Amino acid sequence: AQSVAQPEDQVNVAEGNPLTVKCTYSVSGNPYLFWYVQYPNRGLQFLLKYITGDNLVKGSYGFEAEFNKSQTSFHLKKPSALVSDSALYFCAVRDGSSASKIIFGSGTRLSIRP
Amino acid sequence: SAVISQKPSRDICQRGTSLTIQCQVDSQVTMMFWYRQQPGQSLTLIATANQGSEATYESGFVIDKFPISRPNLTFSTLTVSNMSPEDSSIYLCSVGTGTNTDTQYFGPGTRLTVL
Numbered sequence: 320a321q322s323v324a325q326p327e328d329q330v331n332v333a334e335g336n337p338l339t340v341k342c343t344y345s346v347s348g349n350p351y352l353f354w355y356v357q358y359p360n361r362g363l364q365f366l367l368k369y370i371t372g373d374n375l376v377k378g379s380y381g382f383e384a385e386f387n388k389s390q391t392s393f394h395l396k397k398p399s400a401l402v403s404d405s406a407l408y409f410c411a412v413r414d415g416s417s418a419s420k421i422i423f424g425s426g427t428r429l430s431i432r433p
Numbered sequence: 434s435a436v437i438s439q440k441p442s443r444d445i446c447q448r449g450t451s452l453t454i455q456c457q458v459d460s461q462v463t464m465m466f467w468y469r470q471q472p473g474q475s476l477t478l479i480a481t482a483n484q485g486s487e488a489t490y491e492s493g494f495v496i497d498k499f500p501i502s503r504p505n506l507t508f509s510t511l512t513v514s515n516m517s518p519e520d521s522s523i524y525l526c527s528v529g530t531g532t533n534t535d536t537q538y539f540g541p542g543t544r545l546t547v548l
Contacts, residue, residue, distance in 0.1 A: 351534060362525055363476075363539040365434070370534045409475065413533065420466075420491075421537060423476045 321346040323412045325424035332400045332431055340395040340427045342410030352393040353411040353421065354384055363409065369393060380404070400431045435460050435528050437540035445546045446516055453512045454543045456526030461506035464531040467499070470523040470542070479524075482509040516547045 323344045332338045344350055351370055355363040367378025374386045384395045395408060410424040436459040446452050456465065465482040480488040480501055488501035503509040513520050526540040 353536065355539075360544070362437075362541040363527075365536055365538060368534075368536055420478055420481075425475045 321412055321414045321422050323410050323422055323424040325408075325410055325427045327427050328425075329428045329430065332429070334402055334431050334433050335399055338397050338400045338404070338429065338431075340408050340410075340429060342393045342395065342424060343391050344393060344410075344412045345391065346412055346414040348414050350391075350393075351413040352384075352386065353413075354378065354382070354393075354395050355409045355411065355423075356380075357407040357409065357426075359406075366395070366408075402431045402433055405429055405431045434536075434538045435462060437526060437528060437538060439524075439526055439540040439543050441543060442541065443544040443546075445548060447548055448517055450516055451512055451514045452516065452545060453510050454524055454526075454545075456509045456511070456540055458507045458528050462528040462530070463506075464529045464535075464537075465503060465509045466527045466529070466537065467501060467509070467511045468525040468527060468539075470525060472522070476525065479511070482511075513545065516545075518547045521545055521547045 353368045354366040356366055357363050366382050367376050369376045369386045377383045382397050386393050408427050411421045413421045438457045440455045467479045468476045470476050478491050479494045480490040482488050482501050482503040484503045500512045523542045523544050525542045527537045529535040529537040
């Protein structure tokens with residue numbers, strides 16, 4: 320069965336510093352990995368995904384994520400955080416062996432202080 | 434990506450009543466899904482809305498409680514029946530192509546409070 324873990328409920332970073340939001344996964348086939356962001360009182364917005372190819376995936380708003388097969392991780396990163404990046408971030412995974420449903424992690428609340 | 438709208442955006446309802454949530458997409462989509470997000474928690478898939486046939490429900494969700502309609506490729510409704518305070522959640526519609534590499538896109542959500 321597929322699963323995804325976000326070990327940190329909250330991440331606090333000062334504006335201008337680099338940020339990392341962690342995600343690890345477990346699937347039986349090839350993983351298809353996604354990051355979404357949810358701003359207050361809004362739906363989920365797609366940030367980026369890894370399907371195949373380059374392990375470093377670039378997405379919206381300056382975010383990127385690195386796929387690491389040996390560590391089964393897909394951490395979200397940004398070189399320089401903005402206060403406007405403060406939101407709830409969800410990692411998600413789909414087992415690539417079939418058109419199966421997406422499983423979401425528990426979410427990490429990112430707080431950027433000025 | 435598709436533009437997805439939901440109605441209502443929020444509602445406050447009394448225990449024992451029902452609420453129907455609408456999801457409208459600006460283009461034809463293969464797959465439509467309904468999720469629930471309880472306060473401070475992750476998303477849980479309720480069901481996949483199938484066009485022209487009965488919805489496919491996930492474990493723990495039943496048609497009598499969450500009847501779903503999908504009359505065409507751009508529209509779906511989710512009804513939350515006989516509501517209780519435990520049904521207070523955000524309900525999200527999402528769409529996709531149904532392929533392995535597919536990205537699902539989400540509507541803005543409906544925030545439901547049951548008193």
